[in-house]
Amino acid sequence: MSQTQTNAAGGRLSGRLMQVYTWGIIFWLMLPIFVIIAFGFNNTKGKFNYTWQGFTLHWYRHLFDIPDLTSALLNSLSIAAIVTIVAGILGTGMGFALGRWKFRGTVLTELTLFANIAAPEITLATALLSLFITVNLARGYWTIVIAQVMFDIAYVAVTVRARMSGYDVHLEEASRDLGAGGLTTFRLITLPLLLPGIVAGCLLAFALSIDDFVITQFNAGQTLTFPLWVFGATRLGVPPQVNVMGTLIFVGGVLIAIASVLLSRRRI
Amino acid sequence: MATDPTISNLRLGRRDLFRYAGMGAGIATLAACGVSGEGKTQPTGTALKKQTTSFWDGKKKTGEVNWAQWPLYIDVGKSKGDHPSIDQFTAKTGIKVHYNEVIQDDDTFFAKVQPSLSAGQYSGYDVAVITNGIDFTRFLELDLFVPLEHSLMPNFEKYAGATYKTAAYDPGNVYSVPWQSGITGIAYNTKKVQKPLTSFFDLWDPALKGKVGMFADNEDLPNPMLVAMFGDPAKTGPTQWKAAAKKLNQQRTSGIVRKYYQQDYINALSTGDVWACQAWSGDIFQALESGATDLAFAIPSEGGVLWTDNMVLLKNIKNPVSSMMLIDWFYQPKIAAEVAEYVNYITPVPAAKPIVARDAAAASGSNKKTLQQIATSPLVFPTAADYSKLYRYRTLTNSELTTWNEIFEPVYQS
Amino acid sequence: MIGRLRSAGAPYFAILPGGLWLAIFFVLPLFVMVSLSVQTGNLITGFQQTFHFANYSHVLSTYNKQLVRSLEYGAIATVLCVVLAYPMAYWIAFFGGRNKSTYLFLVLLPFFVTFVLRTVAWQFLLGDQGLVLGWLKSAGIVGQNFHVLATGAAVIAGLVYNYLPFMLLPIYVSLERIDPNLLEAAGDLYATRRQTFLRIVFPLTIPGIFAGVLLTFVPVVSDYVNASILGGTGQTMIGNIIQTLYLTNSDYPNASALSIVLMAILMIGIFVYARALGTRDLLDAAAG
Numbered sequence: 001m002s003q004t005q006t007n008a009a010g011g012r013l014s015g016r017l018m019q020v021y022t023w024g025i026i027f028w029l030m031l032p033i034f035v036i037i038a039f040g041f042n043n044t045k046g047k048f049n050y051t052w053q054g055f056t057l058h059w060y061r062h063l064f065d066i067p068d069l070t071s072a073l074l075n076s077l078s079i080a081a082i083v084t085i086v087a088g089i090l091g092t093g094m095g096f097a098l099g100r101w102k103f104r105g106t107v108l109t110e111l112t113l114f115a116n117i118a119a120p121e122i123t124l125a126t127a128l129l130s131l132f133i134t135v136n137l138a139r140g141y142w143t144i145v146i147a148q149v150m151f152d153i154a155y156v157a158v159t160v161r162a163r164m165s166g167y168d169v170h171l172e173e174a175s176r177d178l179g180a181g182g183l184t185t186f187r188l189i190t191l192p193l194l195l196p197g198i199v200a201g202c203l204l205a206f207a208l209s210i211d212d213f214v215i216t217q218f219n220a221g222q223t224l225t226f227p228l229w230v231f232g233a234t235r236l237g238v239p240p241q242v243n244v245m246g247t248l249i250f251v252g253g254v255l256i257a258i259a260s261v262l263l264s265r266r267r268i
Numbered sequence: 269m270a271t272d273p274t275i276s277n278l279r280l281g282r283r284d285l286f287r288y289a290g291m292g293a294g295i296a297t298l299a300a301c302g303v304s305g306e307g308k309t310q311p312t313g314t315a316l317k318k319q320t321t322s323f324w325d326g327k328k329k330t331g332e333v334n335w336a337q338w339p340l341y342i343d344v345g346k347s348k349g350d351h352p353s354i355d356q357f358t359a360k361t362g363i364k365v366h367y368n369e370v371i372q373d374d375d376t377f378f379a380k381v382q383p384s385l386s387a388g389q390y391s392g393y394d395v396a397v398i399t400n401g402i403d404f405t406r407f408l409e410l411d412l413f414v415p416l417e418h419s420l421m422p423n424f425e426k427y428a429g430a431t432y433k434t435a436a437y438d439p440g441n442v443y444s445v446p447w448q449s450g451i452t453g454i455a456y457n458t459k460k461v462q463k464p465l466t467s468f469f470d471l472w473d474p475a476l477k478g479k480v481g482m483f484a485d486n487e488d489l490p491n492p493m494l495v496a497m498f499g500d501p502a503k504t505g506p507t508q509w510k511a512a513a514k515k516l517n518q519q520r521t522s523g524i525v526r527k528y529y530q531q532d533y534i535n536a537l538s539t540g541d542v543w544a545c546q547a548w549s550g551d552i553f554q555a556l557e558s559g560a561t562d563l564a565f566a567i568p569s570e571g572g573v574l575w576t577d578n579m580v581l582l583k584n585i586k587n588p589v590s591s592m593m594l595i596d597w598f599y600q601p602k603i604a605a606e607v608a609e610y611v612n613y614i615t616p617v618p619a620a621k622p623i624v625a626r627d628a629a630a631a632s633g634s635n636k637k638t639l640q641q642i643a644t645s646p647l648v649f650p651t652a653a654d655y656s657k658l659y660r661y662r663t664l665t666n667s668e669l670t671t672w673n674e675i676f677e678p679v680y681q682s
Numbered sequence: 683m684i685g686r687l688r689s690a691g692a693p694y695f696a697i698l699p700g701g702l703w704l705a706i707f708f709v710l711p712l713f714v715m716v717s718l719s720v721q722t723g724n725l726i727t728g729f730q731q732t733f734h735f736a737n738y739s740h741v742l743s744t745y746n747k748q749l750v751r752s753l754e755y756g757a758i759a760t761v762l763c764v765v766l767a768y769p770m771a772y773w774i775a776f777f778g779g780r781n782k783s784t785y786l787f788l789v790l791l792p793f794f795v796t797f798v799l800r801t802v803a804w805q806f807l808l809g810d811q812g813l814v815l816g817w818l819k820s821a822g823i824v825g826q827n828f829h830v831l832a833t834g835a836a837v838i839a840g841l842v843y844n845y846l847p848f849m850l851l852p853i854y855v856s857l858e859r860i861d862p863n864l865l866e867a868a869g870d871l872y873a874t875r876r877q878t879f880l881r882i883v884f885p886l887t888i889p890g891i892f893a894g895v896l897l898t899f900v901p902v903v904s905d906y907v908n909a910s911i912l913g914g915t916g917q918t919m920i921g922n923i924i925q926t927l928y929l930t931n932s933d934y935p936n937a938s939a940l941s942i943v944l945m946a947i948l949m950i951g952i953f954v955y956a957r958a959l960g961t962r963d964l965l966d967a968a969a970g
Contacts, residue, residue, distance in 0.1 A: 014875075018773035022785070025770050029792045029846070032803030036795060065350075068369050090700035097696035109697060112704055117896060118949045119712075120904030122924050123941040127711035130718060130934070133383045140392075150707040153700050158893070162855055200851070203790070211796050213907065218928075221380060221392070224370065227796045232372035233339050238802070246795040253791040261784050375930040382725070406932075409726045478827065486930065520915050527832045527914040539809045541831060666726045673931055681918050681926065682747065 033250055040243035059240040066241055072229035073245060075141065079225065080210040083148045087209075088202040090149070091156025095201070096194065098157070099164025116154040124151060125218035132219065139221030147219040148209045155208065156201035163197025311411070316442070320415040323588075330587040332364040333594050336377070336393040338577070339369040341448070343610040353606050357597045363590045368393065373531075374403035381582065385412045390584045394591040397447050397577045400437040401487050401661045402669060404444075404578070409666060413443040414581035420592035421445070423599035431655055432616045435576065436502065437663055444578035445595060448550075448607075449614040451647065451658060452488050452573040455537060455547035459562045465544055468496035468568035477524050481536055481545030482516075484528035484680040486673055488573070489516065491661050492546065496570040501662035509675045516679045528680035537563060549647040550613040557638065565647065567657060574658035576616075609639060614648060621649045719938035729934060737939040745923050745940065752920040753947070755834070756903035759841040763849035763898050764891060766842065771850050772883075775857035786854065789847055797844055801911045804840060805831060808912075832914025840908035845901060849894035856890025857883070892959060900948050920944055 043054035064070045098109060116124070128147050132139055171193070175185045213227045220228060230242055311319050345352045354365050370393075371377045377398070381391040398404050407413055418425070424445050432446045456465045462475065471480050483489045493512040494501040504512075519525055526542055534551045536542045538560040552565040579595045581588060597603060604617035605624050621643060628639035646654050664672055719737060723729040742749075774785045792800065807813050808830045818824050830836050860883060868878040906921030913919075920940070927937035 015773065015777050018769050019777065022770045022773045025766065025846075026785075026788055029789060029843070031807065032800040033792050033795060035803040035806055036799055090703055093696040093698075094700040097693040101693040103693040105694070105697060105701075109701060112701075112709065114952075115945075115949065116704065116708055118900050118952055119945045120900060120921070120941070120948065122904055122906075122921055123715070123945050124708065124711075126924075126928055126937065126941060127715040128707060130714045130938075131707070131711040136387050136389070138384060138389065139380070146707055150703060153704060157700065162852075162893070200855075204851070207790055207793050211793060213798070217376075221384075227798055230796055230798045232369070238799075242799065246799050249794050250791065253787070253794055257784050257787050257791065261781055379929050379932065406725065478829075525915050526829075530910065532911075535805070539806075539811060541810045541829070666724060670724070677926065677931075680915075681923060682916070 033246075036243050037247045037250070040240055040247045042240060042243075044240060059244045063241055063244055066239060068224065069226075069229055069239070069241060069245075072224040073226045075223060076210055076226040079141070079144055079148065080206050082145055083152060083209040084202050084206040086145075087149045087152035087156050087205045088198065091153045091201055091205070092160050092194070092198050094153065095157040095160025095162075095197070096164065096190075099161050099167060100169070113154045113157055116151075117158065121151070121214040122218075125215040128215075129218045139219055140223045143219045143221065144216050144223060144225065147215045148212055151212070151215055152205040152208055155204050156198075159201035159204060160194060160197045163194055163200075167193060316415065320417070323414065324417045327588050329361075329363070329589045329593070331362070331590070332366065333395060333587050333590045334366045334368065334393045335594070336368050336370050336381075336396040338371045338397060341369075341397070341577075341611060342367070343606045353598065353603050356603070357594060361590075361593055361597075363593065365594060371397065374399050374401065378403040378406060382406075382410065382412065385583045386410060388584060390586055391582050393582055394585045394587045395594060396580055396582050398444070398580055399575055399577050400435065400444075401575065402664060404437060405663060405665075407580070408443065412583045414583055414585050414588065415442050416445070416581065416595075417588075417592055420589065421596040421599070423596045427599045427601055427604070427617045427619050429616050429618045432576070436660060438578070444580045445599075446576045446616040447579050447598070448611060449574055449576040449616065451549040451567060451614070451650075452483075452492055452575065453547060453549060453565055453567045454544065455552055455563060455565045456544040457537060457540065457562055458564050460540065460543040464564065465566055466569050468492060468570050471544055471546075472519055472524060474522070474524065476544055477522075478526050479541075479543040480519070480524050481527055481529050481533045481542040482519070482525055482680070483533075483546045484530050486676050487575075487661050488546065489528070489680060490672070490676045491573045491659075492568070494662065495573060495659050496568060499571065500659050502660070504662065506671055506675070509672060513675045513679055516676075520679065520682075534560075550611065553612040553642070553645075553647070567654070571657045571659055574614075574655075574660060608648060609642060612642060612648060614650060618649065715938045716942060718934055719936075719942055721935045723935070725932040725934075734935070737935050738943065741936050741940040741943060745920065748918050748920045748923050749944070749947070751917075752903045755838055755841060755919065756899050759838050759845065759902045760849075760895055760899045762838070762842045763846055764853075764894065767846055767850040767853055767894065768891075771854040771857055775854055775860075776862075782858070786851070789850060793847060797907070801840060801844070801908060804843070805911055808836060831912060832917075834913070834917055836912040837909050837917050837919075840912045841902050841905060844905075844908065845898045848897040848901070852893035852897065853887060853890045856887040856893075860886055888959060892956065895955070896952060899952075903948060904944060 040059060041055050041057070042052055043056035043058065094109065094113070097103075098106065125147065128150065129139075131137075132143055137143065171189055172185055175189045180188065211227055212225075213231065216225050216228060217231075224232075226245075230238060233239065233242065342351050343353050344350065345355070351367060354367060358364060377396070381393070381396075384391045398407065418441075424441070428445065432449075433441060435441075435446075438444050454465055454468065454471060458464070460479070465471070471482070490509065490512060491501050493516055494504050494508060497512055497515070498504050498508050527536070529536065529545070533542070533545045533547060534555050537545055537547070538555055547565055549565060552563055555563055579598075581591055585591065598607065599617055601617055601619035601623055604615045604620040605627065608615040608620050609624055609627065624639060625643040628636055628643050631639050642648050650658070662672075717731065718729070720731070720733045720735055721729040722732045722734045722737075770789075774782055778785050809815065810829045810831070811819070815824065815828065815830065819826055819828070830839075864882055865878055868882055873881070903919075904921045904924075906919055906925055909917045909919045909922055924937055924940050924944070927933045927940060931937075
């Protein structure tokens with residue numbers, strides 16, 4: 001057998017091992033989720049949801065019983081959507097520019113992005129709060145958006161920038177040689193090449209935003225997001241509706257994953 | 269690594285950095301005017317009376333009230349968002365109440381609203397519920413409360429328990445009236461401890477090594493210790509504080525304390541992770557109702573600590589008269605009983621007790637048992653003898669606070 | 683901008699919106715914070731600018747134990763993340779086939795459920811008589827007094843759990859970009875799989891590992907939620923201190939000083955690490 005074939009054979013065995021390992025890690029990551037799902041069915045009579053008291057679908061029927069919780073969830077979703085779009089656009093612009101050109105502000109921009117990622121979230125949160133206090137800007141929904149966009153831009157920029165490393169400028173030139181204008185080049189060549197990076201960056205921004213706690217806690221004023229509400233409720237008991245919402249979010253995600261697998265199979 | 273662009277890039281970066289740092293220092297000096305002092309002092313005596321009268325003069329009833337509250341601290345109807353006591357208020361007066369469960373702890377709430385209030389802005393809330401303690405004192409020192417108009421609170425005058433009209437932190441209820449009170453005592457797992465805990469120092473028992481929980485709080489941890497060692501915390505000073513801290517540190521260094529809990533001790537106690545801990549009176553009721561077993565609460569023999577969550581009016585209020593009506597509404601015995609039956613903390617209205625007893629008699633099944641327990645419990649309706657063993661938090665002036673924190677925070681933050 | 687990809691002004695147009703946002707809401711507040719860190723006073727009497735640099739020595743001397751502990755936990759958790767994430771990223775990149783993005787999505791999926799719930803669920807799972815330890819104890823495998831919660835191990839486990847994807851994604855990205863032909867070529871040149879890995883694959887992924895370390899180490903060191911839910915008496919982290927100073931004590935000058943100290947340590951540490959790796963360009967490396 002050639003070395004390549006030996007490699008391939010051994011590769012299959014270690015490949016299997018790594019596959020089992022990967023599924024093991026995925027299972028470990030999901031473990032708390034199973035607990036959360038299970039306690040969404042707990043027939044708890046009082047305020048605390050720690051001991052199993054029987055199975056019920058009651059909480060699924062009464063999911064939106066707590067108006068504050070529902071509005072907190074809606075806040076989280078809408079904020080995440082807005083933040084993803086804004087940070088996605090701003091961050092893509094920065095990441096693309098850094099990868100595409102060498103210009104005078106390169107080092108400063110890179111340093112700023114680097115400092116933004118390197119800075120602890122609590123530092124970013126408290127610094128921004130100091131600014132809001134100084135200029136008397138009332139904290140609420142839009143300060144949360146401002147703060148989260150500030151936090152997410154760097155992640156999107158870095159992700160898009162990463163994708164730019166393999167970007168071949170000559171493709172642009174080739175496209176131009178074939179008569180395509182600037183806009184067409186961008187639309188048909190640049191954007192599709194960047195798309196995986198942009199999507200990855202936006203996915204990251206969405207995940208960071210919807211679950212953000214520290215920055216939101218300091219800059220939310222009286223607006224509540226889902227993580228803030230849940231954190232507050234851990235004192236006097238997290239109602240099972242929270243578990244149900246977590247379950248539904250999770251199930252929604254699983255369905256999307258299954259759909260994407262089926263779709264990719266369909267293409268071939 | 270010979271011609272490492274990194275180094276040349278970084279060097280360029282450093283030059284730029286110094287330039288920008290210089291600019292930054294300039295901006296920073298300008299920004300030095302940033303968080304300027306508040307430094308107001310609250311008015312007293314005739315100045316206070318004048319301020320109160322001039323504030324309330326000409327104020328009219330409005331159509332709504334914004335209420336900032338702690339989570340799950342009021343009665344609940346068929347669905348979790350429905351509060352019968354509030355619905356009845358709206359039905360009677362036509363005033364809509366926006367009930368916001370936004371207070372997770374006093375410190376965070378204070379940090380959230382103080383900037384707006386000090387800047388002369390509406391905080392978003394008319395009524396808030398603040399525990400007597402460090403943050404309450406801060407609100408007072410910064411003059412961020414609106415004095416109450418006593419002519420608008422007849423129910424309070426008539427039905428509130430006597431002890432709540434003479435509290436040291438707000439004598440004469442100038443700024444606040446109690447919402448609910450609670451006791452900081454000790455709780456334990458009856459199956460795991462050899463004999464019932466009676467003294468605060470039972471929490472130092474070596475047999476409980478690694479199984480004790482204490483509060484990670486600069487009020488609920490030091491004050492019970494001071495009570496156990498010296499009695500009334502109001503009579504203590506830095507010397508006693510240091511002695512108390514020493515004893516608390518010793519509890520930790522000898523491995524007895526498993527963890528300092530913020531608010532989630534009840535979970536650890538229910539699952540058996542700890543066998544004894546500091547606790548708040550209402551929590552044990554609620555835990556037992558949620559299926560936990562073998563739990564007991566006790567007021568230490570040396571004395572316990574009574575804290576009160578108070579309804580206050582926040583500065584720059586938009587709906588003062590309606591807020592007063594709302595506050596006073598809850599002092600009717602019938603309404604107070606409705607709330608007490610759900611919340612299980614100490615109501616400031618003693619006349620609610622016979623009403624709860626009556627409801628207990630009329631109820632059936634497990635509901636009956638629960639209501640009977642509430643009606644007869646000294647943890648919901650303490651007697652005069654019980655009150656004599658309860659002390660309040662040490663009120664701390666601004667300068668005392670720094671010393672207090674320096675002494676006690678390292679206990680639970682090492 | 684798009685029509686003028688070749689014009690000299692194009693990069694500035696692209697950078698402008700994001701850059702402006704960061705300038706106003708990131709850079710400016712940092713300056714405000716620096717200014718605040720050398721003031722004295724308190725909330726009631728007000729804060730005055732006194733250039734009181736002693737704040738820095740005060741926080742360094744008072745809280746060095748928690749600082750060191752946080753850096754320790756950060757280092758351990760980050761190393762564990764690398765070790766755990768690498769094989770998984772490798773498998774998805776080389777063996778994932780069509781379903782690569784699905785696997786990545788599955789890894790990120792738990793993180794759509796709020797981390798407070800997940801960490802509290804871990805508290806339930808790791809309870810002294812809970813699902814995991816309960817049967818271990820009845821089977822006699824561990825002693826009755828053995829506990830996971832309220833130890834440093836529990837906090838580190840929680841940190842690794844919460845930040846694993848931040849390590850996985852950059853490593854995956856750098857692995858995925860490796861041309862499979864390189865591996866085949868190596869095989870044709872008689873390299874064993876181990877040699878191929880050590881001499882070809884691993885070096886190519888160093889930028890990815892660097893990015894992962896950057897995105898993991900920083901948040902881990904400044905995290906405080908894991909310590910507060912899963913930790914015990916000896917696990918207080920620097921984030922807990924900053925939160926107390928800011929929210930409980932309203933001691934803005936010292937809180938700011940400590941925040942800046944933390945940020946400075948992290949940035950210096952990462953610069954040094956980047957130099958040691960000999961990376962070509964700092965952000966290029968961070969981008970993987």
